[in-house]
Amino acid sequence: GAGVSQSPSNKVTEKGKDVELRCDPISGHTALYWYRQSLGQGLEFLIYFQGNSAPDKSGLPSDRFSAERTGGSVSTLTIQRTQQEDSAVYLCASSLGTRFTGELFFGEGSRLTVL
Amino acid sequence: AQRVTQPEKLLSVFKGAPVELKCNYSYSGSPELFWYVQYSRQRLQLLLRHISRESIKGFTADLNKGETSFHLKKPFAQEEDSAMYYCALSGRSGGSNYKLTFGKGTLLTVNP
Numbered sequence: 001g002a003g004v005s006q007s008p009s010n011k012v013t014e015k016g017k018d019v020e021l022r023c024d025p026i027s028g029h030t031a032l033y034w035y036r037q038s039l040g041q042g043l044e045f046l047i048y049f050q051g052n053s054a055p056d057k058s059g060l061p062s063d064r065f066s067a068e069r070t071g072g073s074v075s076t077l078t079i080q081r082t083q084q085e086d087s088a089v090y091l092c093a094s095s096l097g098t099r100f101t102g103e104l105f106f107g108e109g110s111r112l113t114v115l
Numbered sequence: 116a117q118r119v120t121q122p123e124k125l126l127s128v129f130k131g132a133p134v135e136l137k138c139n140y141s142y143s144g145s146p147e148l149f150w151y152v153q154y155s156r157q158r159l160q161l162l163l164r165h166i167s168r169e170s171i172k173g174f175t176a177d178l179n180k181g182e183t184s185f186h187l188k189k190p191f192a193q194e195e196d197s198a199m200y201y202c203a204l205s206g207r208s209g210g211s212n213y214k215l216t217f218g219k220g221t222l223l224t225v226n227p
Contacts, residue, residue, distance in 0.1 A: 003158070033214065042121075042219030043159075043201060056214065091159065100212040102149045102205050106159040 002026075004107035006092050012113045013082055021077045021110045025094030032075050033095075033104060034059075034067060038088035046090075049075060050097060082114045117142050119204050121218035128192050129226050136187040136221045138176075138202030148178055148185040149215065151201040159201070162187075172196070192225045199223075 005024040013019050025032050034046040045059040049069045060066070064082075069075040079086055089111045093104035118141040128134050140146060148165040163171045165178040165185060176187045185202060199222050203215040 043217035048214050102164050103161045
């Protein structure tokens, strides 16, 4: 596709369940980012991938959060034992990665609601 | 540590009025600053970057290192400027730039 694709666009789950969020970056983009967007908190950095490796996981809020990237392309963000405070929009972004220009291309986000 | 502060959560102006969205940053090195915009039902996208010294859609922003600010300005606001605006900073971490630290955003409403 032409842009970053995320799925599902909306996810409602019960507290304690696990969820998986998927990101398909722009073809050829080696850098991939996950951010969390919530009311009053703006955009919080979660994790950065360069290729399949994650040199910066510093933003993951707890060990319930994990992410992987395979084939230098698709990434999955997994939240285990979801809590109500995990409710937010999870944004994925990608960039070429050869030289950082500050231009990240964002997806439309996955809105997670934990009941 | 890198920090970006946008003191106004909400900003409301009338069409044709000047608008200034404030952004202050905290970073010990030499940062790169950006403004991102998210229009209703659209994706977050880059508006402008300080290093380009460009004007996009009539908006400009000057990096003031003395005041550690990067305010976004437009002399005559238009209704289509209504959106959420995020200021972002990139600083060298571990020897290279690779990520953005965002502020909490300012929701701009331009009234007719």
